[in-house]
Amino acid sequence: MLNARNIEKMRVGKLSISTSLLVRAADDKGLDYSFLPEKVVLISNGKKSHFFKGTSIPCNNVVAASLACNKYFLRRLLTEQKIPTPRTVVLRHPATWRTVLSGSLKFPLVVKPIIGSHANGASMNIKSPGELHQAVKRGFAYMKRHNRGNRVLIEEFFEAQDLRFLVVGTKVVSVIKREPAYIVGDGHSTIRELIHTFNHKWQSSIKYDFPMCPIRLDSEVSRFLAQANLNLDSVAPAKKKVTLRWNANVSTGGRPIDVTDQVHPRIKSLAVKIATISQLKVGGVDILCRDYTLPDISAANLSVLEINDSPGLDIHHLPYRGLGRKVSADILDYIFGEDKKPDKKSRRLEALLEDIDFIPQPVAANIVLTVSPPKNS
Secondary structure, three states: OOOHHHHHOOOOOOOOHHHHHHHHHHHHOOOEEEEEOOOEEEEEOOOOEEEEEOOEOOOOOHHHHHHHOOHHHHHHHHHHOOOOOOOEEEEOOHHHHHHHOOOOOOOOEEEEEOOOOOOOOOEEEEOOHHHHHHHHHHHHHHHHHHOOOOOEEEEEOOOOEEEEEEEEOOEEEEEEEEEOOEEEOOOOOEHHHHHHHHHHHOOOOOOOOOOOOOOOOOHHHHHHHHHOOOOOOOEOOOOOEEEOOOOOOHHHOOEEEEOOOOOOHHHHHHHHHHHHHHOOOEEEEEEEEOOOOOOOOOOOOEEEEEEEOOOOOHHHHOOOEOOOOOHHHHHHHHHHOOOOOOOOOOOOHHHHOOOOOOOOOOOHHHOOOOOOOOOOO
């Protein structure tokens, strides 16, 4: 059964769960690995070596990874390729929010920072000018507070299932459907109490580290509940499922469900195309899809939101429901090649489970740099 205690046992030293899964996959494959300061891991097959930190994947181009963070830039690229994305406008100052009312966008709307993650600063399913005004102020306030740029996106709300495609090379190795945060009533506890009970189970020493995260209590929860004539002090009937948010991000309490084998191959091919357009070798493609079992990749069935250059791996290994996928092994196979594994080393991973506070031995000798000779002038 998926629970925080069992997942915590997978952690290597003080590394995140996703990085720990990469280290464990390297150990299984007989790859060499060394632990460096700042929670960096060096993984080598004896011929080439790469640094890993968090879920930043070394085969991704630095410029492409940086551009992938800009949602508007990606949407411009995808629109040129006739790939469905939400109709979007950009605001550069909160005082200009009224211009949206006279433009072409139709309610309901979504407001989100142009650069951001984990649904921070975002507001969903906005249905009135008053809600839009508050959402724009919230988005700009988040960016100013966290120094995340000076623009927000306003886009049309597309109601569908939230899918995360993990693309490695030219293949989708996993698809996760993210269900929005919810609680199940017991007939006597308030919604607030049930949220606190859930959150207590999924607290982690590293933020956003587990494949299940605490349910974020913010204005989005209050807005969502109000539409159902509920609030945090309402008592949910026994066995009654109460959804709490519109967005399904795992970082806000969403639950990851593996649907890899149910997604139509044509939609998987679209995810690979998006990663190719973005020039990312490994990426998490987020697509809203009304029916992912159909081959329909038109705007009637789906809308592409964004691509992440450093996607979490834990949700694919350890979904709330469904088959776990060994995506860390897929990533290492892509980087190092399946047929280039050295003999298994005698050192076992269990010896590394204590906190890693030592200064490692120099490893530069393991790194081979190939320099091409200069061309004749």
